[in-house]
Amino acid sequence: MSHPTSNDICALHDVPDGGGVEAAPSILVLRRGGEAWAYRNVCPHFSIPLNYEPDAFWTYEGSLLMCAHHSAMFRFEDGVCVDGPCLGASLRRIPIRIENGRVVIEGPDIT
Numbered sequence: 563m564s565h566p567t568s569n570d571i572c573a574l575h576d577v578p579d580g581g582g583v584e585a586a587p588s589i590l591v592l593r594r595g596g597e598a599w600a601y602r603n604v605c606p607h608f609s610i611p612l613n614y615e616p617d618a619f620w621t622y623e624g625s626l627l628m629c630a631h632h633s634a635m636f637r638f639e640d641g642v643c644v645d646g647p648c649l650g651a652s653l654r655r656i657p658i659r660i661e662n663g664r665v666v667i668e669g670p671d672i673t
């Protein structure tokens with residue numbers, strides 16, 4: 563039996579399907595079905611959070627995340643900006659795995 567570690571940041575079902583949440587301080591988790599991706603919640607345009615209300619991330623068709631400030635659009639699967647003022651820039655990826663329905667950050671303990 564596995565025990566939650568500090569790298570265990572949320573349950574997959576805590577993340578709305580096709581949406582995102584801030585699962586840990588400054589860590590955004592996006593989900594589509596059984597897949598999830600994590601990024602630093604920092605827009606590469608102005609280095610500020612992508613949302614301006616807690617956990618209010620704007621997404622489009624479960625595939626694009628829109629920055630709340632100047633509408634840059636980022637792909638869920640690689641964090642690349644495909645439209646907007648920072649076209650071609652990327653969100654900073656945090657490697658994760660799904661384990662027993664939980665989203666777990668890969669690598670050394672983050673605390």
Ligand code: FES
Nearest residue numbers: 605607629632634
């Ligand atoms: S701060 Fe995100 S698009 Fe400008």
